[in-house]
Amino acid sequence: MQMQAETNLMSDADMAEEIVIETQDVNVFYGDNHALRGVSLDIPKHQVMALIGPSGCGKSTYLRCLNRMNDTVEGCRVVGKILLDGIDIYGPQVDEVLLRARVGMVFQKPNPFPKSIYDNVAYGPRIHGLAANKDELDEIVLSSLEKAGLLKEVQDRLHSSGTGLSGGQQQRLCIARALAVRPEIILMDEPCSALDPIATAKVEELIDELKENYTIIIVTHSMQQAARVSQRTAFFHLGEIVETGPTEQIFTSPIDERTQGYITGRFG
Amino acid sequence: MSFYPFLIALLLLSAAGYWFGSKKALGAVRQSTSFLTPRPHQFGLFVAIWALLPPLLLGVFWVVFQVMPLQLDAGTNQQIDRVFFPVLGLLAAAGGLFLAIRRIGPDLKVRKSIEAVVFGILILASIISILTTVGIVFSLLFETIQFFKKVPMSEFFFGLNWSPQTALRADQVGSSGAFGSIPLFTGTLLITFIAMCVAVPLGLLSAIYMTEYASDRFRSVVKPLLEILAGIPTVVYGFFAALTVGVFLRDTGSAIGIDIVSESALAAGFVMGMMIIPFVSSLSDDIIMAVPQSLRDGSYGLGATRSETVRKVILPAALPGIVGAVLLAVSRAIGETMIVVMAAGFAANLTANPLEAVTTVTVQIVGLLVGDQEFDSAKTLAAFALALVLFIVTLCLNVIALVVVRKYREKYD
């Protein structure tokens, strides 16, 4: 714990960046299972934060706290403070439905709705009333597809089914769908684990571009991916954060020996 | 020797076979040099099966043989039944048993033989059930053809009048019956429609509540309760419809100045709808549960509320399956008999007014066959024609529904 605090301090001082999400001593319980133990982590704005760690260590659980998706899991209890722009998202005045529009999410398995490509992307804008008319909606859909790097491939079949796309295209469709509600933060839970290397490269490229305008938190099992796309990395182990800091530092000179063991492939 | 002592003797024989077989196998297994030998009780089973099979085959052969028209006088026949068959049967059993025991040894593939017998039994069971269905269909078909020899098809399918009497004497007044089945089918449709108006919304909404809103604890308590509703015998629904709902509707009607007969289509359809609610809700429940969690996550992750998720993602995804479920429910309603017999009555009115009395196909089939009937009168045969049409309609509905449901299931696998 002490060491972690030190690295935090150091790097924060180094970079002097703006923090969008501040988590303080978060504990999560699934029934009696204590899945997250006292996790504290600051997430800087417009950067990519990678969460790594062995399976079952609570990365997905942490991610799902940030947009309160854990609320939909029965028996799940979240204790602690999670501040988004200084406001506690578990506070009484916060509407979790609106929160999820601000904090978008991309899942491990591409999960387009069984609707047309257009309707998939238009889903969020429609429920949130982001477009006043058909032209505005068209504009949102096209620009989201463009940002997700998918527009060229699907331009002439916007009204065919989203489930008919390839896996990589589906994942980018899901990213476009998330972008369409204009989130500030995008959570990605192993977004490439169901994709082949070429599709993965495309998504990684996309993540790199997106960080100009969005804050991205990505869970990954691939050390190389974390090294390629992220600026900061947090290493989870058994429900705790062992170490966090600039990605380069974590991968070249980790302080904790558990981190070292994991990134060199000795355990996990 | 009569039948039961024979049966007991046979069973004793095979039990003895089991015992001897196991016993002898125990010795054989001990001497065997190979690693994997069957267990002694499997040898016992093998012997027991061999003791039972020959008399069984003999019995089947015997039954078939007896059905054939043989010119034997009753005395001889009885003699054969009483003496010849049991003796032959026991001899066959003993022979099978003896052969089986002799074959016991390290080389006998006993597990394979038992497997073959199990296979045979399974095949036999499915063949019997299929043959029964085919037999029923053919008897329906045969009687229906008889019916259409007496009453023209055009009258049956297009006639608007249903009063199935046949003359006892040729000179009787009003002797010619009318066999126009249209009023029956419109009555069935009307009641089914009313039932669906009750069952589909209530069943579907409760399924949505159960799957999307209720906590696991609530679900585990309430779902079985709903299934109890499905277990109430339809005759209970029937008198509930006739004595409670029908009378209530009539009294309410007269209080506000509307004329409602106590055997109205509304009462019967309403109660039938109640009966079908659990059917619709448990089918829809399964179908909604089959919509992958990832779609819900996707929708919630975009900031949709629960009801938005239900309306815009879950129901559209589940729609084909739900349509299938509704079709199955319709076919259930069409075939339902007891409720309408008790609550809707026998008056064959051609009307679309739910406050009047109508009758259904099933009710008329009951009416035609109740009491003493000549088997070849047009009146009796009409029941078969109605039943055949009913059978074809529900069969088509079921097939369409199953195809729709299956197609939908495949989509997510």
Ligand SMILES: Nc1ncnc2c1ncn2[C@@H]1O[C@H](COP(=O)(O)OP(=O)(O)OP(=O)(O)O)[C@@H](O)[C@H]1O
């Ligand atoms: N819905 C749930 N109900 C109960 N327990 C859960 C649930 N989801 C996760 N857990 C438990 O919480 C702990 C952390 O799980 P989590 O899914 O966050 O791990 P993870 O780091 O994402 O693992 P992976 O890399 O395999 O995805 C595990 O012990 C898991 O069993």
Ligand SMILES: [Mg+2]
């Ligand atoms: Mg995970």
